[in-house]
Amino acid sequence: MQKINREHKVRNFHQAKWDEPIIFELHNSGERGVSLPKVECEIVECVGDGVSALPASLIRKSAPELPEISQNRVLRHYLRLSQETLGAAFNVEIGQGTCTMKYSPKVNEEIAASPKMTELHPLQDESTVQGLLEVTHKLDLCMREISGMDYFSFQPGSGTQSLFTMASIVRAYHESKGEGDQRDEIITTIFSHPSQAATAAVKGYKIITLYPDKDGFPDLEKLKEVVSERTAGFVVANPEDTGIYNTRIKEFTKVVHEAGGVCYYDQANANGLLGITRAKEAGFDMCFFNLHKTFSTPHACGGPATGALGVVAKLKQFLPGPIVEKQGNQYILNSDLKHSIGKVRSFQGVPQMIVRAYAWIRSLGAEGLKDVAEIAVLNNNYLYHHILKIRGASAPYIKGQRLEQVRYSWEQLTRETGVSTDDISRRMADFAHQYWTSHHPYVVPEPFTLEPTESTSKSDLDEYIASLTHIAKEAYENPEKVKNAPYNSSIHRVDEQDYFDNPEKWAITWRSYLKKVKEVEKIRS
Structure with missing residues (x-):
């Protein structure tokens, strides 16, 4: 038997590949997974047949066209599909920079799947959901402490929806002061997430974009030039999507406030900041956290997730209502918000995400949250140090330490070999790794964005670094091999x-x- 060299970090991996049809194509008329017993006559006499009592408008004219399939074939189908998927629980996951794929404790999944959660209905009376309202309120209090904000809403279902909500609050705030038409400009930076500019534009704002100064930071002097009586607000991510942290951010918010604008903060990813710095002390009026990034809840395809939105006291009346508050010994849904922008999502958002995030915070405590930030920064700088040793790799703009992630570049490697970052992305799948390039615009040429978070061990990081180093070496020695990848994945090329x-x-x-x-x-x- 051949001994495997465990010192060699590049895995010998081959993903399962099944010629698996979608489940509708597995339909076989008359086949069943479960055979239900016939209802006893006594039950029918007591409660009816379960159909005739329904209003005619609710009864289908024909049965839904669902696949008819046996239980074992259903199980086989989905297990095969799972074998063709790379996910955070399956591989070393640090290649989804800005999306923050961290380990989510399975005990939190058990809590979220409890019948005490799954059997709740959003139209229940407040008196019957006191437990969930208590958890929501206590998560609100945690978020206040973490950010310095005064009130939180958990309605938004994503970071982008939180940004849209904040842009809506900015407009409503200025309209309440009679300056809605006058203040028609939002300022952001080229490094920030595109959703910041996009959501403000949807609200009808003109977008002014700040570019880097000679040191690679957003240009403060340019901000002073463009800010005016037309400035409605300033929105920024810090650290920004390239991993750059602007230590002068309070000077930016001061300039905007002096012009009468509102400052709002994209803190979708706060892994490098927990317990170290807060939005309030940086001068922001609003911020949001993605519970599905920083606080270890699932992304849920960007939909049933949560962007926790916090505001200072003067903006409370503009929040989407209702918000959860404590009144005596009871928890209530307060809809008495004079200038509320109205709902941005049905009911109170996604309660399972709230419970998961609350459990995660309580299990760590204040010191644990700070540990999360420190380990995330340590892991990122270890990765940064080693990737810059790889031939053809670089990290444009700021030199030196980054925070919790970095947007790297293969510009040199592409110029010298013709191998692009997309080619390397496909080749990484041959070693069971996820790898993300960048959203547009490509402010970094031939980008790849990595974020190890606090979940990743040194061994995990070494494996990822070894795979990247191996592929870069292949690119210089045999570029066609990389260009024609993947070879071991379930799908050859999309x-x-x-x-x-x-x-x-x-x-x-x-x-x-x-x-x-x-x-x-x-x-x-």
Whole structure:
């Protein structure tokens, strides 16, 4: 038997590949996973057949076209699909920079899956959901302590929705002062997430973008030039998506406040800041945290997640209502917000995320949260130190330490070998690694963005570094090998045509897919 060299960090990995149809194609008429017993006559006489009492408008004219399939084939189908997926619980996950894939304790999943949570209904009376309201209020108090803000809403379902909510609050605030038409400009930075500019633009604001000064930081002098009586607000991420932390941020918020603007803070990712610095002391009027980044809840496909939105006292009346407050020994839903922008999401957001985040915070405590930040920064700088040793890799703009993530560049490697960051992304899948490039605009050429978080061990980091080093070496010695990757993944290459940008090629449901297939066949015939 051949002995495996465990000192060699590059894994010999091959992902399972199944020629697996989607579940609708596995349909076999009459096949069942579970056979239900016939309802006894006594029960029917007592409660009816369960259908005839329904209003006619609620009764379907025909049964839903669901796949009919046996239990063992359902199990086989989904297990096969799971084998074709790379995920945070399966591989060393540090390659989703700005998205923060950290380990989520499984005990928190057990709590969220408890019948005490899953059997709640959003229309229940407040008196029957005191436990959940208490947890929500206590998470609010935790967030206040972490950020310095005075009140929180957990309605927004994502960071982008939180940014949209904050832009809405900025507009409502200025309108309440009679300056809504006058103040029509939002200032942001080129390094910040595109959602900051996009959400403000959706609210009708003109966007002014600050570029780096000679030292690589957002240009403070340029801010002083563009700020005016037309300034509605200033929105920024800090650290920004490249990993740069602006230590002069309080000077920026001071300039904007002196002009009458509102400062709001994208803290979607606060892994490097917990217990170290707060939005309040940096001069911000609002901030948000993504519970699905910093506070270890699932991303949930960017939808059923939570952007926890905090404001200072003067903006409380503009929050989306209701907010949870304590009144005596009871917890209530307070809708008495004079200038509320209204709901941004149904009911109170996603309670399972609130419970998971609260459990995570309580398990760590104040000292533990600070440990999270310190370990995340340590891990990131260890990674930073070693990646800059790889031939062809660099980290543009600021030199020296970064915070919790870095947007690196393969510009030199691409120039010298023709291998792009997308090629390397596909090759990384051959070693069971996820790898993210960047969102647009590409302010860093041939980018790749990494964030190890506090979850990653030194051994994990060494494995990831070894894989990147191995692929960079391949790029210089045999670039075609990297360009034609992946070889060990479940899918060889994704057809990179215009599918993502062409709605005519989208099929959100099985029914729409069949309809489009028929349309194509009709055209071809």
